[in-house]
Amino acid sequence: MTRVLMKGNEAIAEAAIRAGCLHFFGYPITPQNEIPEYFSRRLPQVGGEYVQTESEVATSNMIFGAAGVGVRVMTSSSSPGISLMSEGISYLAGADLPVVIVNMMRAGPGLAGILPSQSDYAHATRGTAHGDFELTVLAPSSVQEAVDLTILSFQIAERYRVPVMLLGDGMIGQMMEPVEFPELEVGPPLAADDWALTGCRGREPRLVSSLYLDPVELNDKNYERYRRYALIRDKETRFDTYNCDGPYDVLLTAFGVMARVCMSAIDELAKEGIRVGLFRPITLNPFPEDACRSAIARAKRVLDVEMNMGQMLVDIRLAARGSHDIDFIGKCGGLTPSVEDVVERVRVHLAAIRAEER
Amino acid sequence: MQKIFSHPCSMIEDPLHYCPGCTHGIIHRLVAESIDELGIRERAVGVSSVGCSVCTYKYFRCDMFQASHGRAPAVATGAKRCRPELILFCYQGDGDLAAIGTSEIIHAANRGEKITCIFANNAVYGMTGGQMAPTTIPGQRTSTTPAGRRVSQDGFPLPMAEMLASLRTPGYVARVSMHAPSEIIRAKEIVRRAFLHQVEDRCFSFVECLSTCPTNWGLSPAESLKWIEREMLPYYPLGELKVPDGKTGDEDEHN
Incomplete structure (x- = not known):
């Protein structure tokens, strides 16, 4: 080939x-x-x-x-x-x-x-x-x-x-x-x-x-x-994960190209030793609900990132079955949440997790 | 004894669901006889529409599509382009073809799709209970024009055959009527010619058939036939409006 x-x-x-x-x-x-x-x-x-x-x-x-x-x-x-x-x-x-x-x-x-x-x-x-x-x-x-x-x-x-x-x-x-x-x-x-x-x-x-x-x-x-x-x-049913092999505090969820931005954000944070995972459904319907729930279960915080007003967010919430509040970053109109947007929001969650642990 | 008349093979023998005096059944028969005579039943694929003719798929003994409202020519286009060896025919009423489906019929004709469209025009929405159609005659009372169609508000009857005949793309466009035996005999020949143009891979073909709706017109079957002649013919003149390469089928036969 x-x-x-x-x-x-x-x-x-x-x-x-x-x-x-x-x-x-x-x-x-x-x-x-x-x-x-x-x-x-x-x-x-x-x-x-x-x-x-x-x-x-x-x-x-x-x-x-x-x-x-x-x-x-x-x-x-x-x-x-x-x-x-x-x-x-x-x-x-x-x-x-x-x-x-x-x-x-x-x-x-x-x-x-x-x-x-x-x-x-x-x-x-x-x-x-x-x-x-x-x-x-x-x-x-x-x-x-x-x-x-x-x-x-x-x-x-x-x-x-x-x-x-x-x-x-x-x-x-x-x-x-x-x-x-x-x-x-x-x-x-x-x-x-x-x-x-x-x-x-x-x-x-x-x-x-x-x-x-x-x-x-x-x-x-x-x-x-x-x-x-x-x-x-x-x-x-198909899905992909990134950086989910080891432990992680924050899980990102995203589909399509938005997942690429999230992967870049994960790589940025990894340089500081911060572990963040990504769950990406490949089949949006059927939604990989069980796999998503398993990935969510291992995280303290979940952040859904989309180029819309939060449409997949509904499925992430359904998969979580109330176990987590799902945070959301969305941009629309042709705007895309940036690596910086994601990194910054992850830092907010990490600070909150540390505060809870204290 | 020689058998000179029988039920067409391309039509099932069960009773049709149409109202007494409705001429849909006659148009069905003209289509079925034409398919029989041309020997194309086993490669014919019909496309039924939405309205009274929705159940057409039950009546023709050949492969059939049931299409969404007005889109039969698009369905036929998709099928014909992918399997040109098939003979595609659409069977549509006036609400289906002349209102919601105007775009599909005009563009199928303009692309010169090699399909055959049979258009039953009875100047009213039949299945839904007798509302005004684009082809309703000025002054004609319907359930949505209780005082009669007003051209100041609803325009004049849409002349589909004339509109399609005006296209530069070669095609066969004719209008026939079911109001008298002589007209039905004439219609039979024209429907057969329409199919023949497709069989010979020549052009798009379209036959508008003036048809009755005694139920929604509030007339007896016999009065309905007279109503076509008196009220519809002035707006819908009969004949071959357009023939490919400028020759009528009659000229073909005579030359």
């Missing part, structure tokens, strides 16, 4: 093609335009199909049609565009269609700003759209991880027949880092022989639908879907 220097957005598009995704539908929006632009260049070279859509509403329905005929398909957008796709995502979930949706988050709400933010954690993990369904949500913190999680997103989508969201932010999308891609040039086609709409030759006609007018049937269908979510929780 060779390492190449690539922008996050372009690396995600290339990773998708290596994973065998030859179909892309999308509408331009900052800060993710390098993804559709890359696909528009590359897909004709590999016999794929690229369509620039008239809106994100249309996009979400085009990927519904594409996935319904059994091909691997993805789209990408940024926060306001994802809001427009929300209805379509509910239909995708309701019809059990495997698709990958990339959200390179920008600041919200409304048109707000185009700078990086983590403003859609709650939208992605809880309130995506109407109805009983969940999105599986993966959050990379480096360009390499964006590549790896893009490939994993397709695997999860197809294994469990669910829509999967890769939740990055403008920073992941725009920054350049060295990456390695899997050797496989273009992955094998999607295995959908037993459900896709491919014409009814030699079999009974099939239906791709989210409509269930019989309440019992719909209730059963939703329970069946939630059993698949339970399997995802069981088998696909």
Whole structure:
């Protein structure tokens, strides 16, 4: 494998093609335009199909049609565009269609700003759209991880027949880092022989639908879907820790690029012999609740750091089950809590811990 | 004895749920007969919409999507672009296609998607109980225009076929009506041509079908047919409004 220097957005598009995704539908929006632009260049070279859509509403329905005929398909957008796709995502979930949706988050709400933010954690993990369904949500913190999680997103989508969201932010999308891609040039086609709409030759006609007018049937269908979510929780939950091998007084929690800032803060403090740990969920949904609780249990103080008003904070509190008060640093609008912000707040907690010990 | 008439293979034989006198069933049949005659049932994929035609997926004996409100042409686009060997058709009503779904139908037509859109226009929202549609006739009473549609407030009926025919992208656009047997025979030929344009990989095709809604119009089935002729035809002239490369299907046949 060779390492190449690539922008996050372009690396995600290339990773998708290596994973065998030859179909892309999308509408331009900052800060993710390098993804559709890359696909528009590359897909004709590999016999794929690229369509620039008239809106994100249309996009979400085009990927519904594409996935319904059994091909691997993805789209990408940024926060306001994802809001427009929300209805379509509910239909995708309701019809059990495997698709990958990339959200390179920008600041919200409304048109707000185009700078990086983590403003859609709650939208992605809880309130995506109407109805009983969940999105599986993966959050990379480096360009390499964006590549790896893009490939994993397709695997999860197809294994469990669910829509999967890769939740990055403008920073992941725009920054350049060295990456390695899997050797496989273009992955094998999607295995959908037993459900896709491919014409009814030699079999009974099939239906791709989210409509269930019989309440019992719909209730059963939703329970069946939630059993698949339970399997995802069981088998696909992922997290990472930093500096958690030994003892620590303060635990930081952060996801995506925010974790990188926290790691720098931890390294700064380590120079003074201060031990601080980091817990980083990689799957935001399913949230690695048990692992998070174990990490919290070993700390005296917990500080959650996000580029929003405290959206993951809710999950950290749930994981803690009241054992700790969770402190929070958040900036939004395109601002990012700095290494200094984190270091300074950790020092406040360390002083409080020393005062308590006296 | 020679069999000269039978139930189309591409349509199930169960009773349809439509109200007595509704002409959805006839339009379904024209679609099914066309699919049969062109021998494309096993590669046909239909897209049902939202409204009275939501249950269309039950009636065609081929693979079917059930799409969200107004987005059938986007679903068909996604499917057709990824599996061009399939024959994609959308079946939509006027609320679905001419109100919430105007963006999707216009852009599918403008991109020249090789799909076939069947548009049942009965000038009213049927499933939700007879509210005004974009295609409601001026003066027509509906549950949300109790004094009749006022053009000063609601504008004129939206001429979808004319709008799509105005696009520069080649396509096949026609309007037919279900109000008389002669018109239905004519409609059959036009629906078949619309599918043929896709089968021959030629262009986007669109057939607007003037249809009845006796229940929400408050008319008998027979009066409803007359109402189409008297009230709808002045706003919705029939015929092939646009043909690819400037030739009508009739000219094709005659040359």
